[in-house]
Amino acid sequence: MNLFDLSGRIGIVSGTASGMGRAMATAFAEAGADLILLDLNQAGNEATADTLSKLGRKVIPMRCDVSRFADIDAVYAVLDREFGHVEILGNVAGNGAQGPAEDMTPEQVQYVFQNLVFGRFYNTQQAGRRMLRQGKGSIMSIGSISGVTSLARQQSIYGMAMASVIHMTKELSTEWSGRGVRVNAILPAQVTNPTNGLEARMDREPGLRETFLHGIPAGRLGRPEDIMGLALWLASDASSWITGAIIPMDGGNLAMNAGGGHVGKSGHNLKI
Numbered sequence: 443m444n445l446f447d448l449s450g451r452i453g454i455v456s457g458t459a460s461g462m463g464r465a466m467a468t469a470f471a472e473a474g475a476d477l478i479l480l481d482l483n484q485a486g487n488e489a490t491a492d493t494l495s496k497l498g499r500k501v502i503p504m505r506c507d508v509s510r511f512a513d514i515d516a517v518y519a520v521l522d523r524e525f526g527h528v529e530i531l532g533n534v535a536g537n538g539a540q541g542p543a544e545d546m547t548p549e550q551v552q553y554v555f556q557n558l559v560f561g562r563f564y565n566t567q568q569a570g571r572r573m574l575r576q577g578k579g580s581i582m583s584i585g586s587i588s589g590v591t592s593l594a595r596q597q598s599i600y601g602m603a604m605a606s607v608i609h610m611t612k613e614l615s616t617e618w619s620g621r622g623v624r625v626n627a628i629l630p631a632q633v634t635n636p637t638n639g640l641e642a643r644m645d646r647e648p649g650l651r652e653t654f655l656h657g658i659p660a661g662r663l664g665r666p667e668d669i670m671g672l673a674l675w676l677a678s679d680a681s682s683w684i685t686g687a688i689i690p691m692d693g694g695n696l697a698m699n700a701g702g703g704h705v706g707k708s709g710h711n712l713k714i
């Protein structure tokens with residue numbers, strides 16, 4: 443038996459034009475799942491779909507703003523028509539905002555919560571209803587290390603929203619796991635890719651790369667591919683007793699009290 447086989451399963455993944463969403467969708471398709479891919483960037487999403495279709499999968503790219511309930515309703519109408527079931531949901535897309543807490547406007551707060559909290563909840567609810575009827579399903583949401591610890595980078599609203607994603611995971615796991623639907627969260631630390639702007643920011647801000655690395659005992663920043671094995675494990679029967687888990691994908695960041703060390707040094711290179 444291949445514990446990681448996803449043949450015959452249907453997955454919905456958001457944020458699939460780039461980064462961790464594309465990497466997650468690739469892992470699912472390589473393991474045999476057919477997919478609906480959601481992104482605002484239709485050209486990038488179609489490119490991902492083309493690549494994954496070549497693996498022999500049925501892949502439907504949809505332009506969807508995960509912060510808009512009507513867009514998500516349209517996704518599930520397509521799912522019901524084209525597939526009739528869903529076993530996997532990956533909540534990846536959604537934007538944050540950065541700035542001093544005292545200056546954040548109500549509109550910015552609403553924007554972040556609409557993207558990261560209401561979007562993830564509504565998508566989870568739509569998939570969850572179908573999975574509960576089936577008695578089987580695996581839902582995973584990208585949170586962030588900022589949902590459990592302050593990043594000290596003026597990301598209060600983002601951190602508050604990611605904390606909500608973490609608590610949603612615990613609540614829904616508790617309500618649904620007895621009916622076959624597992625709900626888990628993945629908390630990345632800094633994951634760079636050419637499109638998410640992190641490389642550009644590190645180039646602009648002197649010392650930022652070193653500051654990030656200071657908080658990562660593994661000694662390197664994350665790459666989108668780092669999510670592939672973890673996401674496949676969570677989607678598959680290999681993790682059938684894993685639910686309500688809040689899993690760091692962070693090179694050791696949360697295990698370390700990064701606030702107390704020497705800037706630019708961490709466990710892997712610290713010599714005192």
Ligand SMILES: NC(=O)c1ccc[n+]([C@@H]2O[C@H](COP(=O)([O-])OP(=O)(O)OC[C@H]3O[C@@H](n4cnc5c(N)ncnc54)[C@H](O)[C@@H]3O)[C@@H](O)[C@H]2O)c1
Pocket residue numbers: 456457458459460461462463480481482483486506507508509534535536537538557584585586587629630631632633634635637638640666
């Ligand atoms: N990269 C990191 O360091 C990091 C760390 C922790 C958490 N996260 C979170 O992980 C998620 C993905 O990050 P990434 O680095 O892979 O980003 P990315 O920018 O590489 O990819 C995000 C994708 O989501 C799409 N998208 C953005 N808003 C959308 C919306 N409202 N509806 C539909 N699609 C939308 C974008 O077009 C893009 O294709 C984000 O929610 C981010 O906050 C990222």
